[in-house]
Amino acid sequence: MALLGGSEFSLSRILGVESKQISVVDRKKQETFIEKVYGDDVMKVFYGHPAGLAVTTRILTNRFLSNLYGAYNDSAASKHKIEDFVEALGIDITECGKDLVEYVSFNDFFARKLRQGAREVTQEERAIASPGDGRLLVFPKIDDETVSYVKWAPIPLFELFNKNRELADKYRNGACAILRLCPADYHRFHFPVSGKVGITKTVPGLLHSVSPYALEQGLPVYCLNKRTLCELKSNEVGSVLLMEIGALFVGSIVQTYRAGTQVQRGNEKGYFKFGGSTCVLFFEQGAIRFDDDLVRNSQNGHETLVKMGERLAVAMR
DSSP, rough: GOOOOOOOOOOHHHOOOOOOOOEEETTTTEEEEEOOTTTTHHHHHHSHHHHHHHHHHIISSSSHHHHHHHHHHSSGGGGHHHHHHHHHHHGGGGBBBOOOGOOSSSHHHHHBBOTSSSSSOOTTTTEOSSSSSSSEEEEOOOOOTOOTTSSSEEEEEHTTSSSSSHHHHHHOOEEEEEEOTTSSSSOOOEEEEOOOOOEEEEEEEBHHHHHHHHHTTOOOHHBBOEEEEEEEEEETTHHHHHHEEEBTTBEEEESSOOSEEEEEETEEEEEEOSSSEEEEEOOTTTSSOHHHHHHHHTTTTOEEEEEOOEEEEEEOO
16 A cells, blocks of 8 residues: 555556646746645545545544554564655655654654754744645635635535634634645644643544545535644734644544743644644734735635745735
């Protein structure tokens, strides 16, 4: 299976499932490219066919399999996967904080830190920075209490926030940014603004893929999956809700910050172990304005490739 770093999975061709053409705008180059999907054949089987979707929902999204696969990726037995993974996805190892031979397991590499200077955090006054590397969609104004995208099932805030009416009311008609991380990406996430940060609460759930293969099946994936909720109080933008969402085989969302402390824009909050996953930011109504290019790309149905620390928006208060 491609997901496990082995040979090509051919069942998708037998079932006649087509690959998705995921268009992404490279913000730096201002060019649109088709994303290379790691484990594409596996995703086609898991989410591109009714039988595969049924098996995925009933069996593959449970915590036991995630824990089992996670234990393997934490072990020294998985170290052999690193070089093939780097080569398959074209990862720039010059950004890594250590040499490849120094990583003791696949997850050690997957959750790697970067060398100093590999990312620059915007120093612009009143700027909101990207919390990580990934593909970004922005919603300048949430539709009442629902985040929606033309290809997705609607995402009701009340369900997403674990039936917390106070939170749903606070961020109703606010703004939202969804950052989708792919396996090749740097998988640590950071604070988008400075402020005092609260505790991170975990909402138990399933572990569906967060790839477009799953999101376009009409599944409310973000509401179904394991996720975290954390509020940050900022002088510039008021309250910001920070959310991390687990994904297929990604049960481990590790927090590395200390709750109740003052953090600076760009400080590390935590990291994901193996798999693609998602960071979501919510802002109160009228608090921020997203950069024009991000809004334009999102309205045209394209995610934008961004790096941690890049400016995404400016504070309006």
